[in-house]
Amino acid sequence: MAQVAYQAFQVIPEGSIVSPKGFAAGGLHCGLKKTERNDLGVITCEVLADAAAVYTTNVFQAAPLQVTRESMQNGKLQAIVVNSGNANAVTGQQGEKDAYAMRLATARELGIAVENVAVASTGVIGELLNMEKVHAGIKGLPARVGSGKQEASDFSQAILTTDLVKKEICVRTYIDGKEVMIAGAAKGSGMIHPNMATMLAFVTCDAQVDQAALQGLLGKSTDATFNMITVDGDTSTNDMLIAMASGLAGNKTLHPGHKDWENFAAAFNYVCEVLAKAIARDGEGATKLVEVNIAGAVSDDSARAIAKTVIGSSLVKSAMFGADANWGRIIAAVGRAGEPVQPDQVDVKLGSILVLSGSRPVAFDEEEALRYLQGDSVQIHVDLHGGSGNATAWGCDLTYDYVRINAAYRT
Incomplete structure (x- = not known):
């Protein structure tokens, strides 16, 4: 090879x-x-x-x-x-x-x-x-x-x-x-x-x-x-x-x-x-790798905290499993991370598909988004436009199989 x-x-x-x-x-x-x-x-x-x-x-x-x-x-x-x-x-x-x-x-x-x-x-x-x-x-x-x-x-x-x-x-x-x-x-x-x-x-x-x-x-x-x-x-x-x-x-x-x-x-x-x-x-029951990229945070540490919050959100993970371009769950996770964010200037992309610009919804092709989210690797990009901090976090989708595997872990 x-x-x-x-x-x-x-x-x-x-x-x-x-x-x-x-x-x-x-x-x-x-x-x-x-x-x-x-x-x-x-x-x-x-x-x-x-x-x-x-x-x-x-x-x-x-x-x-x-x-x-x-x-x-x-x-x-x-x-x-x-x-x-x-x-x-x-x-x-x-x-x-x-x-x-x-x-x-x-x-x-x-x-x-x-x-x-x-x-x-x-x-x-x-x-x-x-x-x-x-x-x-x-x-x-x-x-x-x-x-x-x-x-x-x-x-x-x-x-x-x-x-x-x-x-x-x-x-x-x-x-x-x-x-x-x-x-x-x-x-x-x-x-x-x-x-x-x-x-x-x-x-x-x-x-x-x-x-x-x-x-x-x-x-x-x-x-x-x-x-x-x-x-x-x-x-x-x-x-x-x-x-x-x-x-x-x-x-x-x-x-x-x-x-x-x-x-x-x-x-x-x-x-x-x-x-x-x-x-x-290889998360239990996972069907895809999810990557969250945070840019424009006030610091790298702040970006890490936000990235971890988004990648750890059960609602975001469930949306990824369902191939649902529900950017509202992403922005909600950003907002609850406890880090400085200007709520009127955030951009969100799913892969290359812009879904939020300046914290305002952007019209996008739902079918294109569905096809992208159905892949085995998904990238979420969030630009906070508030500084030079950036970070990347990785996770996976949350599936029915995760519950099945962990409901019977000892047996």
């Missing part, structure tokens, strides 16, 4: 989470899920990698997050073990013991230091892990770990819950003339809302990066991507995004003052954006 070229980087269609130098991965079915889909996976690095992480803002934080925060104290990781099918959240002291036991067992099987292992879980809240199955699965992981397409695919499947598709991306850029790969894998479909969206995401790269710079970049990229998606307005107990940099590409240490920093940051941010949009597109 041909590579897709961009100014600062290239997308590698056949790349995966193991494409950066030093990384391997694998996954298997250990029995936590009722189906035969993989439910236990691991990412490993042949060296101790610089690492960065961000976590959910939900006050009920699952046991694996506590363990991972502890492992991340020195900014280094060598492995991440992940299970799906059970969130190990709101499980008390036993849940904490189980998360620590997962970390210890993974370290022993891989022959690495226990403090260099992160733990992540996703699935049903409030149920204890079946640790007999987990331990048996961890023992089987080393034989399933590799740097090939199959092993990468096995890992990507192991982290899914109600997701319909795997979410993967890999790009190539050049730092100091050295080839650098940045790759990512993620899961997320329901309980998705900014700060962070309910998701697990993992980014690997082989650049040599200053750890503090990596943490700063991860935070900025998260704010612009993962924190700008929503499916249903709920923020999970288990959200986690981890980035690991092996440093094996051979470049000089990256930091904001490095001449190639902007190239690296653009490629890194693109990986996060692709994964975030894939989560929004």
Whole structure:
């Protein structure tokens, strides 16, 4: 398949989470899920990698997050073990013991230091892990770990819950003339809302990066991507995004003052954006990706707040499902976002179709709008004409299937 070229980087269609130098991965079915889909996976690095992480803002934080925060104290990781099918959240002291036991067992099987292992879980809240199955699965992981397409695919499947598709991306850029790969894998479909969206995401790269710079970049990229998606307005107990940099590409240490920093940051941010949009597109029951672009706000922060309000509106999402060009729902969401807006100068477009100009209705072709909104990707453009702030948020439509899926989530 041909590579897709961009100014600062290239997308590698056949790349995966193991494409950066030093990384391997694998996954298997250990029995936590009722189906035969993989439910236990691991990412490993042949060296101790610089690492960065961000976590959910939900006050009920699952046991694996506590363990991972502890492992991340020195900014280094060598492995991440992940299970799906059970969130190990709101499980008390036993849940904490189980998360620590997962970390210890993974370290022993891989022959690495226990403090260099992160733990992540996703699935049903409030149920204890079946640790007999987990331990048996961890023992089987080393034989399933590799740097090939199959092993990468096995890992990507192991982290899914109600997701319909795997979410993967890999790009190539050049730092100091050295080839650098940045790759990512993620899961997320329901309980998705900014700060962070309910998701697990993992980014690997082989650049040599200053750890503090990596943490700063991860935070900025998260704010612009993962924190700008929503499916249903709920923020999970288990959200986690981890980035690991092996440093094996051979470049000089990256930091904001490095001449190639902007190239690296653009490629890194693109990986996060692709994964975030894939989560929004794969929202439970969704039929289309919805993008909201806000321009002319008093600040970028104000634009973000407005974009999140519009993309999170159940009425807007329902209109998108019904292919209804009901701009009134959009303007109502803009007006209730709690941000400065001049109510007499707002423009709204659905794709390229102008439906509101200067806060006054514009005659438009309803059939053209219907055809546009029936597509699998919809853009809503709002220009507030009040400043230079802008932002983009992503979400999906709200369908009958969303209710069906979540009405029977545990069964």
